[in-house]
Amino acid sequence: MSDYRRILLAVDLTDESRRVAHRATALATAANAELHVAHAIEPLTFAYGGDIAMDLSSVQDQIHAQARSHLADFAASFDIPEQRRHLVFGRAESEIHRIAESEEMDLIVVGSHGRHGIALLLGSTANGVLHGASCDVLAVRVGRDVADADD
Numbered sequence: 001m002s003d004y005r006r007i008l009l010a011v012d013l014t015d016e017s018r019r020v021a022h023r024a025t026a027l028a029t030a031a032n033a034e035l036h037v038a039h040a041i042e043p044l045t046f047a048y049g050g051d052i053a054m055d056l057s058s059v060q061d062q063i064h065a066q067a068r069s070h071l072a073d074f075a076a077s078f079d080i081p082e083q084r085r086h087l088v089f090g091r092a093e094s095e096i097h098r099i100a101e102s103e104e105m106d107l108i109v110v111g112s113h114g115r116h117g118i119a120l121l122l123g124s125t126a127n128g129v130l131h132g133a134s135c136d137v138l139a140v141r142v143g144r145d146v147a148d149a150d151d
Helices: 016-031 044-048 057-077 092-102 118-122 125-132
Strands: 006-010 034-041 085-089 107-112 136-141
Touching: 006 016, 006 092, 016 034, 016 107, 016 136, 034 057, 034 092, 044 057, 057 085, 085 092, 092 107, 092 125, 107 125, 125 136
Parallel strands: 006 034, 006 107, 034 085, 107 136
Antiparallel strands: none
């Protein structure tokens, strides 16, 4: 664990992100590492396909403003300074990899629902982060079947 000097916490800003953040914070504290946080906003065309015949730029701007506010509140609650907060626009997996490489991260911490069967075959953000990362990845189990007492 002493090899971790820069840790990237990748969050989707749901309630489950707090569990992941507690683990990342504990690791960063134990390793005396610098903790960063990242949240990716996927373009609406990724979510709804590229064939939308309407201008979604104002909706996308509102989503961006709301995400910026939520990320600021979230990061502040874990004492992550503004210069270590990364709000990016694009595919989550790709953007997390880009940040990890450009900021020379040693570890990425991400939440995982631990899906099985067909859901696992279809992939997830955590799976995408794991398979393309140039550094270690810690997947913290989240979801209904995980006890809150573990935090």
